[in-house]
Amino acid sequence: MDYLAPTTLAEVFDALDKYGEDARLMAGGTGLVNMIKQRLVAPECLINISGLAGQYGQVRPEATALTIGALVTQRHMETSAVIRDFSPLLADTYHRVATIRIRNAATVGGGLAHGDPSQDPPVSLSVLRARVRLAGRSGVREVELDDFLKDYYETDVRPGEVLTEVVLPAAPARSGSVYMKFLPRTADDYATVSVAALVALADDGKTCREARVTLGAVGTTVIRATAAEDLLRGQVLTDEAIRAAAATVPAAVDPLTDYRGSADYKRDMTEVWTRRALTEALARAQQATA
Amino acid sequence: MKYPITLTVNGQQHSLEVEPTKLLVDILRYDLGLTGTKEGCSVGVCGACTVLMDDAIVSSCLTLGVAANGKAVVTVEGLAQNEELLPIQQAFIDHGGFQCGICTPGQVVAAKALLDINPNPTEAEIKDWMLGNLCRCTGYYKIIESIQAAAGQKA
Structure with missing residues (x-):
């Protein structure tokens, strides 16, 4: 196996041109090294892009958004005051990823490019309507995260491209949000079911202007519960309204049976945890409005 | 290559x-x-x-x-200097923070890293930090006690 440690994007493009599909990009390595050890991938060349951290390892506030370099560590996302101020939801979510050892190494971009539907961050990033920036020789394109995550471990990174940045729009006014992770086994496990919910209230402080719900670990990608979102928009969020919305979620998910629970059990749990998440997101939105 | x-x-x-x-x-x-x-x-x-x-x-x-x-x-x-154990290492000995010892090097290194940035962690902070270090012998009480004992000392 060949190994390259480029320090500029141009060098990364050169390496990708040379090795094509036989190359794998690596940042923290926590995902890829495990896949190599399990012989799920056998790259001809490993391209370690950690050396680009000077350019893509920072968080940059912009007018109405935050630009997060792909090489920012997940530990930084959890501990940075800038991130917590901008999005407590995101800081809380990164805190739930595996263990500190993993978060010290794993990066924001690496995690997303891994395309694993059981990870925590994509669930909340979906609710926050994050976008990813993909750089190629012909320029940079920006893709909605929900479109970027295409299938099980499959993303919209095209040949010759590198995920360089994540763009995080500000949460709507008068909104509250929460990430909930159902962990019946151990605290560092993947979720059995996870859900992020965001509720934005109208000027009256009662009517739901917008609700967002995304689930993790119950399909080949994270899944937006659009039926639930549609039901809640424009409604006063009573317990009944939240119950009715959560009841649409099991039909939208497609979990697998594994040692974290049967498919049927997980499907039932998506309703329970969506209800809890919406209730908490509403409470936080009301607090923010009060 | x-x-x-x-x-x-x-x-x-x-x-x-x-x-x-x-x-x-x-x-x-x-x-x-x-x-x-x-x-x-x-x-x-x-x-x-x-x-x-x-x-x-x-x-x-x-x-x-x-x-x-x-x-x-x-x-x-690399923790002990001149054969002198760090307080966190001595605390694991004094408080029975290990039995078979396989997990102990990792436990001690992780605990030292915690005390370096947070010399007086609460029990909740200890548990949160240490949840990635598994022990199949002691249960975890002795490990938590060891870290609490070393807390506040120069670790």
Whole structure:
């Protein structure tokens, strides 16, 4: 196996041109090294892009958004005051990823490019309507995260491209949000079911202007519960309204049976945890409005 | 193909040539003879292989040697200075923070890293920090007690 440690994007493009599909990009390595050890991938060349951290390892506030370099560590996302101020939801979510050892190494971009539907961050990033920036020789394109995550471990990174940045729009006014992770086994496990919910209230402080719900670990990608979102928009969020919305979620998910629970059990749990998440997101939105 | 790397391990610089897939835990154990670091699960979950890399705890079983190039690594062997144990090491002995000992190097390195940034952690902070270091013998009370005992001392 060949190994390259480029320090500029141009060098990364050169390496990708040379090795094509036989190359794998690596940042923290926590995902890829495990896949190599399990012989799920056998790259001809490993391209370690950690050396680009000077350019893509920072968080940059912009007018109405935050630009997060792909090489920012997940530990930084959890501990940075800038991130917590901008999005407590995101800081809380990164805190739930595996263990500190993993978060010290794993990066924001690496995690997303891994395309694993059981990870925590994509669930909340979906609710926050994050976008990813993909750089190629012909320029940079920006893709909605929900479109970027295409299938099980499959993303919209095209040949010759590198995920360089994540763009995080500000949460709507008068909104509250929460990430909930159902962990019946151990605290560092993947979720059995996870859900992020965001509720934005109208000027009256009662009517739901917008609700967002995304689930993790119950399909080949994270899944937006659009039926639930549609039901809640424009409604006063009573317990009944939240119950009715959560009841649409099991039909939208497609979990697998594994040692974290049967498919049927997980499907039932998506309703329970969506209800809890919406209730908490509403409470936080009301607090923010009060 | 082998690639040249330079590692500083417990303050000592080493120049090596390694295959890209060679793991830091294997370099430590087989090339440098530092067998204090253990390999347990091999997938970054159990914490037995915990080392400090540039002051941050990582799983050495998931860290490629080439990715550790130029970094400063501290293993359990690098904690005691002049044969004098750190308070956190002595506390594990005094409070029975281990039985079989396989997880202990990782526990001690992780606990030291906690006390370095948070000299007086609450029990909740200890549990949150240490949840990635599994022990199959003691249960965890003795480990938590050891860390509490060392807290506030120079660790």
